[in-house]
Amino acid sequence: YTTYSIYKPGLGVGGIQFYISNESTKTGTALDGMTTVLRDLVDNGLSEEEVDAAKRLAVGQYRIFSQTLAQKTMQAAINLVNDRAVNYQELYLERLKAVTTDDVRRVIAKYLSLEHAIVAVLGPEASIDMVGE
Numbered sequence: 001y002t003t004y005s006i007y008k009p010g011l012g013v014g015g016i017q018f019y020i021s022n023e024s025t026k027t028g029t030a031l032d033g034m035t036t037v038l039r040d041l042v043d044n045g046l047s048e049e050e051v052d053a054a055k056r057l058a059v060g061q062y063r064i065f066s067q068t069l070a071q072k073t074m075q076a077a078i079n080l081v082n083d084r085a086v087n088y089q090e091l092y093l094e095r096l097k098a099v100t101t102d103d104v105r106r107v108i109a110k111y112l113s114l115e116h117a118i119v120a121v122l123g124p125e126a127s128i129d130m131v132g133e
Helices: 024-044 048-065 069-081 088-097 101-111
Strands: 002-008 015-021
Touching (some): 015 024, 024 101, 069 088
Antiparallel strands (some): 002 015
């Protein structure tokens, strides 16, 4: 199976998506597992070690992604269109490094609500107990 999450910003509203790919016979188990993990995140947040590891990973991935001249040019253009300094990404990285465990807890509390989740299941027709049922 495969899992990942992604933040999709929008103009005014966006979304946080959690994705899991699995065998169709294990969809219920996969949904239960993901729900358990998300409930734990909402109830307990992340440890300082987890937040630090996530920040290091995010900074490293950003630096890898931004290595090519094409990416640097695109980022500079986006910064200018958004009325930011051409090198705004360095300020962004400093802000990212400054994120605290309490900051993460506040964001989780504000944006991650299982009661407002929308669950979509793609695949063979099956009877599945959905989140919140």
